Amino acid sequence: MRYSMRQPIAFIFDIDGTMVNSMETHAKAWLELFKQIGMEYEEQDLRRLIVGRTTDDILRQAFGGNISAIELNRLSQLKETIFRQLYSPHLTPIPGLLNFLEKSRLLGIPMAVASSASRENIDFTLSGLGVTSFFNAVLGDETGCRSKPYPDIYLAAARRLGMRAQDCLVFEDSAVGIQAALQAGMKVVAIATSLTPQEIRQRFPVARVIRDFNEIDPTSAAALITSDQS
Known part of the structure; x- marks a missing residue:
């Protein structure tokens, strides 16, 4: 029809x-962010965490809700900057x-x-x-x-x-x-x-x-x- x-x-x-x-690059950006702030995630756990969620939701989940609004905004901006830098050539x-x-x-x-x-x-x-x-x-x-x-x-x-x-x-x-x-x-x-x-x-x-x-x-x-x- x-x-x-x-x-x-x-x-x-x-x-x-x-x-x-772009999902592989998002995963790499999250791994880099967590590395910079001293957090470690297994790749499989990370993928379950990030799929379909907003950046702020992912950070709240990663910190168990114990993160200030200022730090949330800072880390959110940093993660997205890392992503765009990694993905721009591709x-x-x-x-x-x-x-x-x-x-x-x-x-x-x-x-x-x-x-x-x-x-x-x-x-x-x-x-x-x-x-x-x-x-x-x-x-x-x-x-x-x-x-x-x-x-x-x-x-x-x-x-x-x-x-x-x-x-x-x-x-x-x-x-x-x-x-x-x-x-x-x-x-x-x-x-x-x-x-x-x-x-x-x-x-x-x-x-x-x-x-x-x-x-x-x-x-x-x-x-x-x-x-x-x-």
Whole structure:
């Protein structure tokens, strides 16, 4: 079924692991930060700690809530600075992303970003990829929404676009992000960068699993929503 403008729909994108494959660099940045302040984490424990959470939430968890607002802000800024320094030379989109965004815009499909990342990192990524103008709304940790897997940021993105939750299709990679979108009542296209396709299909009732955006086009993506509404 082809997308029809008579059936309004929207696309909402996570960033890290969805638009760019940056999760390894985030992990390296956290390891460097913790090294600088004398904390140690096993890599597996670190990954469980950081996925889907805001930087401030991660720091509160790491310090057991025993951290002042001043120190929280200082360490948050330091971690994101480390990340941008590490990732800047490697900032590239997930294959097929730019073409997908361009075709979606030509079809008149509104798009938003909904991420747990800091606004500085979001702007760094979107401007670095040259895609800021594609999005009608951009939401990050400045919204004050509860971290994923709570659905808050996806529901906020839908409201910002003036869309019903069931008319939004989310592109996500992480388990907590997929959970958040599903709890928001949205369909999900899962990008298999953080989990394998098999893990995703076994754990979540997603509409589609892709390895990159070369495996899907906006018309077929839109049909994942409109086919249930016809």
